[in-house]
Amino acid sequence: MGSLASNYAPLDVTLSHGSGAWLTDVNGTRYLDFLAGYSAVNFGHCHPTLTAAVHEQLDTLTLVSRAFKHDLLEPFADALTALTCTEMMLPMNTGAEAVETAIKAARRWAYLAKGIPEGTADIIVAANSFHGRTTTIVSFSTDPDARDHYGPHTPGFTIVPYDDADAVAEAITPTTAAILVEPIQGEGGVIIPSSDYLPQLRALADHHNILLILDEVQAGLGRTGYTLAQQRTGVAGDLTTLGKALGGGILPVSAVTGRADVLGVFTPGTHGSTFGGNPLACRVGIAVVHLLETGEFQARARKLERPLRERLTALHERGLITAFRNVGLWAGVDVDPAHGATAKDVCIGLRDRGVLAKDTHGSTIRLAPPLVITEQELHTAMDAFEETLVSTR
Numbered sequence: 001m002g003s004l005a006s007n008y009a010p011l012d013v014t015l016s017h018g019s020g021a022w023l024t025d026v027n028g029t030r031y032l033d034f035l036a037g038y039s040a041v042n043f044g045h046c047h048p049t050l051t052a053a054v055h056e057q058l059d060t061l062t063l064v065s066r067a068f069k070h071d072l073l074e075p076f077a078d079a080l081t082a083l084t085c086t087e088m089m090l091p092m093n094t095g096a097e098a099v100e101t102a103i104k105a106a107r108r109w110a111y112l113a114k115g116i117p118e119g120t121a122d123i124i125v126a127a128n129s130f131h132g133r134t135t136t137i138v139s140f141s142t143d144p145d146a147r148d149h150y151g152p153h154t155p156g157f158t159i160v161p162y163d164d165a166d167a168v169a170e171a172i173t174p175t176t177a178a179i180l181v182e183p184i185q186g187e188g189g190v191i192i193p194s195s196d197y198l199p200q201l202r203a204l205a206d207h208h209n210i211l212l213i214l215d216e217v218q219a220g221l222g223r224t225g226y227t228l229a230q231q232r233t234g235v236a237g238d239l240t241t242l243g244k245a246l247g248g249g250i251l252p253v254s255a256v257t258g259r260a261d262v263l264g265v266f267t268p269g270t271h272g273s274t275f276g277g278n279p280l281a282c283r284v285g286i287a288v289v290h291l292l293e294t295g296e297f298q299a300r301a302r303k304l305e306r307p308l309r310e311r312l313t314a315l316h317e318r319g320l321i322t323a324f325r326n327v328g329l330w331a332g333v334d335v336d337p338a339h340g341a342t343a344k345d346v347c348i349g350l351r352d353r354g355v356l357a358k359d360t361h362g363s364t365i366r367l368a369p370p371l372v373i374t375e376q377e378l379h380t381a382m383d384a385f386e387e388t389l390v391s392t393r
Contacts, residue, residue: 018045096132190332
């Protein structure tokens with residue numbers, strides 16, 4: 001056992017360089033990146049606009065803490081709220097911190113604005129969700145690896161099946177503060193709900209005067225072909241959590257955006273973060289917003305959705321995969337380990353053919369290349385995927 005804790009089991013590849021959709025290991029071997037840092041690298045590795053912003057900011061100001069103002073914090077807030085069509089934002093660092101912030105905001109709003117008795121606020125969540133690794137969040141995880149041996153668990157959550165609005169309706173009580181779901185479950189295997197799921201949740205939230213919190217840490221910022229995945233069904237969350245790609249694949253940047261009356265329940269001293277909204281993070285965040293304002297990345301994801309689906313459909317028709325789900329440049333692909341290979345086996349085979357991807361739950365491979373990938377590069381990776389599947393039969 002070495003000096004590094006073994007909380008990950010990475011593929012046996014040691015990377016040293018990245019550019020666009022490509023990664024290079026210490027031996028000079030190049031790979032197409034089909035994980036994109038769990039969507040943190042939506043704009044590709046070392047995007048010149050983003051790295052230029054970082055280099056310039058490093059020479060001016062990197063951190064002052066929120067004890068003082070700085071010249072980029074309000075411009076970042078203005079840019080992000082304009083991009084997401086929201087009223088207010090609160091900057092944090094990691095996606096899990098953004099979700100924790102949304103949970104705290106929902107509870108505080110429930111007590112101060114709605115009048116729910118103190119200490120009783122409940123939040124309805126979905127089974128097989130992934131919102132982070134903090135103690136509170138794993139308390140409502142249904143994944144034993146994430147949850148087991150971390151108790152006592154935080155109360156205040158009711159778990160219902162995903163993509164089941166009727167179950168949500170039945171779970172609502174006078175002490176319900178919010179509904180918290182992913183518009184698409186990423187870690188769960190790119191699970192895309194029915195088209196009426198989010199609209200039904202929106203209607204339930206409006207009817208019962210509770211909050212709809214949408215976790216877009218993985219799904220947001222271009223991955224699905226839209227700035228926010230919720231826009232696919234015309235729904236707007238009361239609070240939306242963002243992260244990963246908001247830092248441009250360079251540093252942790254996250255935020256909660258949404259209604260001013262909800263985020264406005266925070267007052268000085270009631271919530272905070274030393275690094276949240278630091279000047280370097282704001283500079284990168286503003287640059288990310290400017291990239292998305294052009295619509296180029298959203299359009300590319302929409303354009304490449306079709307060829308990706310066509311290639312996956314062909315694999316399914318040949319019986320090489322058991323099922324798949326895809327939207328934009330994002331797919332969950334199921335294999336049957338009984339046919340000779342687990343999802344991790346397939347990822348190892350892909351690595352050996354120059355493509356890096358990640359398995360989840362033993363039988364699903366997630367495909368999520370950077371949004372800068374070309375159609376030819378996409379086909380190159382899918383050729384390798386097909387060859388790998390054939391070789392493992």
